Amino acid sequence: MAWNQPGNGGNKDRDPWKNQGGNDQGPPDLDEALRKFFAKLGLGGNKGSGGSGKSGIPAKGVGIIAVLAVIIWFIAGFYTVKEADRGVVLRFGNFHTLVESGLHWRPVFIDTVEHVDVNNIRSDSTEGFMLTQDENVVVVQLDVQYRIVDPRNYLFNVDNADQVLSRATDSALRYVVGHTTMDEVLTRGREDVRARTLDLLERTIDPYSMGLQIVDINLLPARPPEEVKEAFDDAIAAQEDEERFIREAEAYAREVEPLARGQVRRMLQEAQAYKEQITLEAQGEVARFNELLPQYKNAPQVTRERIYLDTLQDLYAKTPKVLVDVEGSNNMMYLPLDKILEKQGRRVNDLSPLRVPTDSNMNQSGNSGNSSSSGTDSGRTNTRGGGR
Structure with missing residues (x-):
């Protein structure tokens, strides 16, 4: 019958350790349970006569337990480091060594291993309202890509290197934007802002030796606050028109300039040819008069009339x-x-x-x-x- 079952002679306070016959069994004996367990394994037995002695664990059983514990401890020491990771082994909480990817063993409870991903590129971003040099407010967002090159420095030189890098990125970006005009941040100066931010960020984190390497940073298009967005759009449209007109003027100049240079060269060549022609004609006239001079000296009147007639003939x-x-x-x-x-x-x-x-x-x-x-x-x- 169940314990404290109603209707059992009106007794509602029955002892759970009593059987139905009313005999008091008492709580189970822990030593007896252990003795039976080891007896089944063949590792224990009774002491004394009639089974009245206390049960115990023999020395043989203790040795087997110790051997099993050592085997389990040894097997638990094996661990695997992934291909993209490096293992940082800590012995009693202090740095011990670095291990490459693959299967390794460590003494459990003595060494612990921290797995650090050194191959994959990590990313972090910063965004916020920033004040420019000309006292205008713009919304700027920057993404920084980095990877871990020294796991030991990454874990122990600074506390939470990822957070430190994020704060350094935000500080460098705000400094550069604060020394740049709004037009440069929004339009033509974005590449310069990105390069200056990258240089300042690298110079900021180098003294800390955080074990990080900046791969690249990406400056997303800045935008003005929503309250003045329409005015900024008009200003940007005007700047785009200005750049378009400049490009058209440069294209026209590239088209006209070669023609002008060709005309200049042609005029120079014509002038040179005219110069040579006049020079040769003058030399020819000089030579002709030099040939006429002896004849004129011999017969001046005849030569003068001949020259006069030749001149009229030409006219x-x-x-x-x-x-x-x-x-x-x-x-x-x-x-x-x-x-x-x-x-x-x-x-x-x-x-x-x-x-x-x-x-x-x-x-x-x-x-x-x-x-x-x-x-x-x-x-x-x-x-x-x-x-x-």
């Missing part, structure tokens, strides 16, 4: 207009040689100069506008070359 060959002045008459005749020759299909420059009858007694060195030609039976005329 008349170059003009299409001839004026004929008849002596004793007030009428002057105009001969349009260019029109006449166009009708005949001949070029003016290919013909010899026109010769008209003149007075044979006319002085050839007289009037500069008159020229003399061979006389005929039709009369005497004077010719003048040139325009009206």
